[in-house]
Amino acid sequence: NAGVMQNPRHLVRRRGQEARLRCSPMKGHSHVYWYRQLPEEGLKFMVYLQKENIIDESGMPKERFSAEFPKEGPSILRIQQVVRGDSAAYFCASSPQTGKTDTQYFGPGTRLTVL
Amino acid sequence: AQSVTQLDSHVSVSEGTPVLLRCNYSSSYSPSLFWYVQHPNKGLQLLLKYTSAATLVKGINGFEAEFKKSETSFHLTKPSAHMSDAAEYFCVTYNNNDMRFGAGTRLTVKP
Numbered sequence: 001n002a003g004v005m006q007n008p009r010h011l012v013r014r015r016g017q018e019a020r021l022r023c024s025p026m027k028g029h030s031h032v033y034w035y036r037q038l039p040e041e042g043l044k045f046m047v048y049l050q051k052e053n054i055i056d057e058s059g060m061p062k063e064r065f066s067a068e069f070p071k072e073g074p075s076i077l078r079i080q081q082v083v084r085g086d087s088a089a090y091f092c093a094s095s096p097q098t099g100k101t102d103t104q105y106f107g108p109g110t111r112l113t114v115l
Numbered sequence: 116a117q118s119v120t121q122l123d124s125h126v127s128v129s130e131g132t133p134v135l136l137r138c139n140y141s142s143s144y145s146p147s148l149f150w151y152v153q154h155p156n157k158g159l160q161l162l163l164k165y166t167s168a169a170t171l172v173k174g175i176n177g178f179e180a181e182f183k184k185s186e187t188s189f190h191l192t193k194p195s196a197h198m199s200d201a202a203e204y205f206c207v208t209y210n211n212n213d214m215r216f217g218a219g220t221r222l223t224v225k226p
Contacts, residue, residue, distance in 0.1 A: 004158070006158075033214070035216075041218060041219075042205055042216035042217050042218045042219050043159075043205070043216040044216070045213075045214055045215075091158060091159065093159075103149075103161065103164060104214065105161070106151070106158045106159040106160070107158050108157055108158035109157075109158050
């Protein structure tokens with residue numbers, strides 16, 4: 001059973017471009033979480049999604065950031081018109097569908113660098 | 116609101132000596148508590164978790180943590196450090212889909 005997969009692992013964008021980060025949860029998991037880790041800081045929650053639904057986006061910046069988890073395919077975190085302050089590691093985690101569980105399994109992260 | 120505080124941003128030990136990484140939590144409810152480890156340029160790996168069962172929790176790689184409600188602490192320990200333990204460690208609290216991370220403790224292991 002493959003773990004949580006994220007791609008790309010490294011992404012370089014110039015200011016004003018768009019960044020798309022992909023997350024494929026573990027097989028059988030229908031809950032996806034996105035976190036951002038700024039340099040020298042812990043992870044900060046951004047958004048929690050289930051298939052086709054955003055459950056909690058209280059950690060998402062109000063502008064330029066969006067997330068989706070379609071019925072088919074990976075979850076996408078999209079950052080429009082990136083700025084230098086968006087440079088960070090973005091981690092995705094997933095948890096199972098069946099029953100209530102509080103163990104999240106993390107992917108290796110996407111490191112975004114904005115030039 | 117819940118939160119965790121990792122008391123040391125950096126801990127340095129010699130190989131073969133004990134490891135203590137400190138974490139205090141704040142929560143209105145009985146939280147679930149976790150320790151995750153992050154090796155350089157890698158994702159987070161779950162070391163252990165506490166979910167109101169035994170207060171002494173054993174994890175992978177010889178790590179364990181003790182939940183002390185009276186002290187609101189969940190410190191991570193290991194009797195003997197190995198070079199491969201050098202990494203960033205995160206204490207995490209979880210309640211009702213709200214997951215909060217500590218700022219992390221960087222563990223350095225000297226030969």
